[in-house]
Amino acid sequence: MSDEINWDRIRDLAQRVLEHSETLELSEDTRALLIKSAREVAISEQDAEDALRSLPTATTLLKEIRHRIGEGSRRLSRARNRAYELRDAGDLDGARQLMHDVLAVEVVPLYREQAETLLDQFTGLANVFATGRLNPDLPDRPQLAALSQRVQQGHALELTDDLRALLRQTAPTAAIGEAETEESLKSPDGAEALMGMILSRFRDAQSRFLRSMYRMTSLRDSGDIEGARQQMRDVLAVEIVPRYREAAEEQLRGLDSPPPES
Structure with a gap:
């Protein structure tokens, strides 16, 4: 999934509309971008289509997409950095719990996938610690x-x-x-x-x-x-x-x- 996602365009659009007060032009290209980005942050296509029926709700949709991208990124980054510290200190249970905490609240599929990958890694390392057997x-x-x-x-x-x-x-x-x-x-x-x-x-x-x-x-x-x-x-x-x-x-x-x- 991560290879398919590039949020540069939606971030640029959000910056222009939400920070620089440009008018959101609901062209076919912009509609397609909003629907695609909404799907990538776990907003259903139906909800996105409904939001695109008016400029105010479309702007709210854009704001929510940006919020989910930014908040999820910050949440995962904080948890990952702290989890690495715990891993290096030998507290693999603590590292795993941080990923469980992320997964308990995160809805964006990309961030969930990354948290699950880290959780699998910490679980594997805990098994190495417990058994002494390496994992390729x-x-x-x-x-x-x-x-x-x-x-x-x-x-x-x-x-x-x-x-x-x-x-x-x-x-x-x-x-x-x-x-x-x-x-x-x-x-x-x-x-x-x-x-x-x-x-x-x-x-x-x-x-x-x-x-x-x-x-x-x-x-x-x-x-x-x-x-x-x-x-x-x-x-x-x-x-x-x-x-x-x-x-x-x-x-x-x-x-x-x-x-x-x-």
Whole structure:
């Protein structure tokens, strides 16, 4: 469903009509857009058709469509961010409850689909935590985090072929070389240490990058472009995790690009 939905046109129409006081022209194209968008936010075609019989009710329909898009997006974003925090802290039950809370009130199919996907993911991670068995359909690092939390709860780490394969696949993304990885995989203790290193490198890299992004944005917006560039240079001076090096390099290229002509 998400591949089929693009709300740019309805957002633009809502902004022009509801914020800039343009008259809503009920052309065939606009009617089709409103009916399509209404369906995408769980307003029936009959209700949409009824609303299009007059300009005031059509405007109310547009307002409700925009409200459902915006409110649902904000609700899901808040819940997802908090759920990730709970997941990373090992509280998968809390993460799942947040998705249940979203699903209890959300009507927009796209947002329900995304919440259900996250709920399935958190449920799968809870099973990894409970059993120690990996799931090929789940993302790599969250599974490593679930296994790490399981070990911290006193469970022995079982060095299976699946876990070896996952660590071999994930280690390079944390800038850990093949020789170090293979040495670590000779014992469960070594694998546990490798798992911890992967997770800590990503955790530290993310924290460092987000702090620098905040400072960079503040400096850029105040007109201190050189100071903003230095924030990204400082990241690159110490960062080894490829994903965050690439992100810092991309930000630096953006700052070095000439501003668009007005």
